[in-house]
Structure formats: C-alpha cells, structure tokens
Amino acid sequence: MDSVWNFIVSVLELGNFAIIKVLIILSIILVMVAYLVYFERKISAWAQNRLGPNRVGWKGVLQPFADLLKLLLKEDIVPDKSDKKIHAIAPMIALFVALSTYAVIPFGPSLQLFDYNISLVVADVNIGILFVLALTSIGVYAITLAGWSSGSKYSLLGGIRSSAQMISYEVSMGFSVGGVLLLAESLRPVAIVQAQSGWMWNAILQPIGFITFVVSAFAETNRLPFDLPEAEPELVGGFHTEYSSMKFAGFFLAEYANMIIASAIIVTLYLGGWQIPYIEKLGLSAVVVTILQVGAFLLKLFALLFFFIWVRWSLPRFRYDQLMNLGWKVMFPLSLINIIWVAALIMIFNL
Amino acid sequence: MQEKPVKRRNKDLSFWEKLYIPEIVKGLSLTLRTMFKPKFTMEYPEVKFEPTGSYRGRPVLVQEENGVERCVACGLCSRVCPALAIEVQAAETELEKERYPEKFEINMIRCIFCGFCEEVCPEEAIVMSKDYELAFSNREEAIFGKNKLLMPVNQLQDRIDFLRQYK
Numbered sequence: 001m002d003s004v005w006n007f008i009v010s011v012l013e014l015g016n017f018a019i020i021k022v023l024i025i026l027s028i029i030l031v032m033v034a035y036l037v038y039f040e041r042k043i044s045a046w047a048q049n050r051l052g053p054n055r056v057g058w059k060g061v062l063q064p065f066a067d068l069l070k071l072l073l074k075e076d077i078v079p080d081k082s083d084k085k086i087h088a089i090a091p092m093i094a095l096f097v098a099l100s101t102y103a104v105i106p107f108g109p110s111l112q113l114f115d116y117n118i119s120l121v122v123a124d125v126n127i128g129i130l131f132v133l134a135l136t137s138i139g140v141y142a143i144t145l146a147g148w149s150s151g152s153k154y155s156l157l158g159g160i161r162s163s164a165q166m167i168s169y170e171v172s173m174g175f176s177v178g179g180v181l182l183l184a185e186s187l188r189p190v191a192i193v194q195a196q197s198g199w200m201w202n203a204i205l206q207p208i209g210f211i212t213f214v215v216s217a218f219a220e221t222n223r224l225p226f227d228l229p230e231a232e233p234e235l236v237g238g239f240h241t242e243y244s245s246m247k248f249a250g251f252f253l254a255e256y257a258n259m260i261i262a263s264a265i266i267v268t269l270y271l272g273g274w275q276i277p278y279i280e281k282l283g284l285s286a287v288v289v290t291i292l293q294v295g296a297f298l299l300k301l302f303a304l305l306f307f308f309i310w311v312r313w314s315l316p317r318f319r320y321d322q323l324m325n326l327g328w329k330v331m332f333p334l335s336l337i338n339i340i341w342v343a344a345l346i347m348i349f350n351l
Numbered sequence: 352m353q354e355k356p357v358k359r360r361n362k363d364l365s366f367w368e369k370l371y372i373p374e375i376v377k378g379l380s381l382t383l384r385t386m387f388k389p390k391f392t393m394e395y396p397e398v399k400f401e402p403t404g405s406y407r408g409r410p411v412l413v414q415e416e417n418g419v420e421r422c423v424a425c426g427l428c429s430r431v432c433p434a435l436a437i438e439v440q441a442a443e444t445e446l447e448k449e450r451y452p453e454k455f456e457i458n459m460i461r462c463i464f465c466g467f468c469e470e471v472c473p474e475e476a477i478v479m480s481k482d483y484e485l486a487f488s489n490r491e492e493a494i495f496g497k498n499k500l501l502m503p504v505n506q507l508q509d510r511i512d513f514l515r516q517y518k
Contacts (some may be wrong), residue, residue: 046386054394211372314382315375 021122025102033256034064040256040309047313068249076245081151090149091243091250094142098257101135104128105264106190108274108294111287120274120294121190128189129177132265133170136220139258140166143222143229143239146251150242158238161320162229165219168327169226173216175335179209179342180269193273203270205345209338210270212331217262219327222255224312228320263304271300400483404513407466407479409495410457411502413511420501421476424452428468428477436461437468455500459485460493470518478510 012019038053038061045052053060078087108120125131140163147159180202181187184195196202203210219226230238240251267273274297279289318326367373393400402408413421424441442453468477480502487493504511 043386046390047382049385049388049390051390051392051394310379310382311375314378 017118018122021120022103025122026099029099029102029257029260030253032260033253034068036256036259036305036309037067037252038064039306040312043306043309044313047310071249071252072246074245076247077242079151079242082242083149083151086145086149087242088247090142090146091247091254093145094139094254095250095257097135097139097142098254098261101132101261102264104131104189105261105268106193106273107264107297108290111290119190120290124188124190126186126188129181129187129192129269132261133174133177137166137170139220139254142251142254146243147229147239150239152242154235154237155239155241158229158235158241161235162222162239165222165226165228165323165327168324169216169219169331172212172327172331172335173220175332176209176213176216176338177269178335179206179338182339182342182346189268189273193268193275196272197275199277201270201272206338206342208334208341212335212338213270214266215326215331217266218308218311219323221258221262221308223259223308225315225318226323227317228323259305259308260301263301263308266304267297267300271304273297402481402483404509406481406483407464408482409459409464409480409485410462410466410468410477410500411480411482411507412455412497412500413476413478413507414501414503416504419446420451420497421474422452422455423448423450423474423476424455425450425473427471427473431467431471433465433467434461434463436463452497455497457495457500458493459487459495460490469514475511475514478507478514480507480510 041063042052042060053063056062056066078084103122104125106119106121106124110119143162144159147155147157147162150156180192183202183205184192186192186195218224222229228238229235230240235241240248243251274293276293276296279292284292415421422439424439426439426441429437429439436458438454438456438458439452440454441450443449444451464479466479469479472478
C-alpha cells in the first residue's frame with residue numbers, strides 16, 4: 001500500500017506537479033472559453049441596445065452549455081469533394097495549438113505549500129516565447145488546411161487569406177517581441193515578468209511596441225477588425241463554411257481559447273504578468289501576496305478579453321488591401337522603430 | 352468665368368483620420384456609452400405590451416351589459432371587408448332591434464386588421480380590441496365564431512372613446 005502511494009506521489013511530483021497543473025489549467029480554460037462566448041453575446045447585445053441571452057438559467061448563465069449540447073447533437077456533414085482525413089485533422093490542430101500554448105504562461109510567482117516549492121507555470125522553459133511563436137505559426141495550418149480540404153471556393157479563399165494575413169503580421173509581432181527580449185535579456189516568460197517589477201511595465205517603456213503587438217495579436221487570433229478568413233458577408237463563413245457539429249465546435253473553441261492565450265501573452269510580455277507594483281511595501285504574508293498576484297493576473301487577463309470583445313463590436317472589418325497596407329507599410333516599420341527606441345533606452349539608462 | 356471651388360470629397364480622410372487611433376477611440380467610447388444605457392426591451396411572456404385606444408388588434412363584437420350583442424346583422428362589415436374574412440347570417444328576434452346575427456364568423460387567417468368593418472358599422476357593434484395574441488395550430492381553430500368574438504362593452508371603453516373622438 002505504501003509503495004503504491006509513493007509511486008502515485010512520485011508521478012504527481014514529475015516536473016513540479018505538471019500533471020495537476022495541466023489538469024487545472026485545462027479545465028479553467030475550457031470553462032473560461034464557455035463563459036467568454038456568453039460574455040461575447042452579452043457585450044454585443046449591450047453595445048447594440050439589446051439584452052442578450054437571458055432565457056437559459058438565471059440571466060442566461062447556462063447558455064454556453066445549451067449551445068454546446070446543440071452543437072454536439074447536430075449532424076456531422078462532410079462534403080463529398082473534401083479531403084476527408086485532412087478535413088477531420090484540421091480542427092484538432094486548431095485545438096491542440098490553442099490549448100498547448102498555455103504551458104509556458106506563468107500565472108503567478110512560486111508558491112510554498114507543504115514543503116514544496118510550486119512554481120505557477122506548467123513548463124518553466126528557457127525558450128518559452130519561441131515556443132509560443134512557433135505554435136501560433138502552426139495554428140495557421142489548421143485554418144489553411146481546413147479551407148483547402150473542404151473542397152469549396154469560399155473556404156479556400158478564407159484559408160489563403162488567413163495564411164497571407166498571418167505571414168504579414170507575424171513579422172511585426174516577432175519584431176515587437178524583440179523589444180521585450182532586449183529589455184529582459186531572456187526568452188523565459190518568468191524572467192520577462194520579473195524584469196517588469198514596479199512600474200517598469202513594457203507597455204509603459206515601449207508604447208509603440210505594445211500597440212503593434214496588440215494589433216498583431218488581433219490579426220493572429222482572426223478577430224475583428226482582422227477577421228478576413230471568416231468574413232461572413234463575402235465568404236459565407238470562410239474556412240469553416242463546410243464544417244458542422246463537433247468539428248465546427250472545435251474551431252469555435254479554438255478561436256476563443258486563442259483569444260485567452262493572446263491576452264495572457266500580452267499580459268506576460270507588456271503588462272507586468274502577475275506583478276502588482278510595490279505590493280512588497282504593504283508587508284503582507286507570502287501566501288496572501290501570491291493569491292493577490294494570481295488575482296491581478298486574472299484581472300489583467302479579463303480586462304484584455306473585454307477589450308477584445310469590445311473592439312469586435314465597435315470597429316468595421318478592414319478591406320484586404322487595407323489589411324496588407326497596414327501590415328507591411330505601417331506595423332512593420334513601427335515595430336522596427338520600437339526596437340531602435342528600446343536599444344536607445346538601454347544605451348542611455350543602462351537598463 | 353469664375354472657377355468653381357474644388358469640393359472636398361468625404362472619402363478623403365484628414366491626417367488625424369488616417370492615423371486610425373483617434374477614430375478607433377471615438378468608436379470605442381460610443382459603444383461603451385451604449386453599453387450602460389437603459390434597455391427598452393420588454394421581456395414578452397412576463398411583461399406584456401398594453402396598447403392604447405388607437406391600437407387595432409383583433410376585431411370583436413360588442414356585448415351590452417344585458418348579455419346581448421349590439422350587432423343587427425346588416426352585413427355592411429362583411430360587404431366592406433377587403434379580405435372577405437367576415438361571414439354574417441341574419442335572423443329575426445323579439446327584441447327591439449328585430450334582427451340579430453344567427454352566425455357571425457371572422458376568419459382570422461384572412462383578417463388584415465384594416466379596421467374597415469369598425470369604420471362602416473352604423474351601430475358601433477364591431478370594434479378593434481387590444482388583443483394581439485393570435486396563434487393557431489390549425490385552420491379550423493382560426494375561424495372565430497360568436498363565442499370567441501363577443502366581448503363585454505366595459506373592456507372596450509378605450510377604443511370606443513377613441514372612435515367617438517376621431518372617427
């Protein structure tokens with residue numbers, strides 16, 4: 001009995017309780033996605049002088065579960081002309097990318113609990129940011145393959161637009177991250193957060209980089225004003241025109257999970273991660289500080305998610321040439337200027 | 352000859368508009384303000400819309416306090432109805448009005464709520480009520496006979512006052 005117990009504990013201890021953290025984060029993300037959809041509908045309704053879903057449960061709080069049940073019970077239609085295997089794999093790639101990126105995002109400092117030193121990040125790897133950039137690039141494959149394998153011209157156009165858009169915006173995204181890396185002198189997300197102690201948030205030190213990164217993040221997550229791959233009026237839903245039932249739900253889930261990831265990365269890179277400025281001067285106990293800091297991280301995350309939804313219901317969609325103009329002629333030079341600005345900061349103030 | 356001044360077209364954006372950001376902030380502030388405005392939605396099955404006297408709901412027959420309908424079965428409403436929705440069959444009665452409708456049917460699938468029947472009625476016997484909840488599960492159900500059409504006069508006072516003032 002004792003040996004079994006020891007074995008279980010040793011498995012759980014693997015990689016600093018990685019299994020437990022993965023399970024917790026996965027369930028939190030799935031619940032957050034469900035409620036993100038709910039709040040998307042609510043906020044869109046409020047912005048348009050409506051009430052929004054309010055029939056299922058108190059004020060409609062059970063609406064996401066009703067939606068999910070509906071999607072699960074729908075018939076799964078696969079078009080005759082589609083490439084069946086790739087058609088099935090595409091939503092899985094989207095989900096895989098959306099859920100695995102979260103592994104490197106730190107949501108709190110390390111926690112002292114029962115003689116264990118638990119760091120509140122699944123994988124504290126020293127190439128964290130590179131990992132994120134690599135995975136988000138794989139995310140493009142999900143959309144492009146979905147569009148290509150559907151055997152429909154609308155889907156194909158959506159998929160191609162998506163890949164073109166991602167390539168243009170990934171460049172400025174990478175260069176804006178460059179500014180952050182110069183200041184933090186590390187690719188480790190935890191180190192980047194620690195480098196932003198006090199009010200040394202990257203959003204304040206390099207506002208241009210912050211703006212270019214946020215705009216690129218909008219483009220990467222295919223949210224309005226850059227949701228050209230789906231563009232309902234012209235492409236009838238774009239890459240997911242030919243998807244139904246659970247495969248469609250996969251894309252749906254991935255889109256919202258991507259929004260959470262993008263917000264979490266923005267918080268980590270530019271808004272000081274879990275840090276609350278000057279909290280150490282209040283003289284609170286370590287556990288309380290940790291809880292407050294995790295709370296601060298979530299608060300920043302929710303504020304950004306609200307911003308994502310708010311922008312979607314305020315701005316019109318860009319035309320395709322405007323999108324490319326903005327990407328290559330505005331965002332790209334701006335992110336280069338940002339790198340020079342950061343280099344100058346480092347030279348002058350020896351940061 | 353004087354040259355016409357060049358008209359600036361609306362699509363030419365000014366410098367600030369080309370920067371996008373001030374315009375984006377404008378749009379965002381507008382939607383944020385709208386979010387906190389009071390909503391006017393009536394949550395229908397719980398809260399019902401109470402129309403005023405000018406509302407033209409389903410046409411009904413006025414029933415006096417003694418339980419007799421005002422209608423004298425002259426057939427004018429049936430004659431004027433543009434949708435041919437009304438069917439009247441007259442019969443004699445011992446009462447002062449001498450004639451009464453033996454059968455009075457309105458097909459609510461055909462009715463277009465124009466109010467001509469009410470306008471043409473010499474006895475103020477058919478008026479438009481405030482009832483707007485009309486849903487049927489089959490066609491037979493939609494033909495309203497006298498049992499469904501009769502409505503006590505005190506429930507129709509708003510409409511009758513409106514008619515006396517404006518008709």
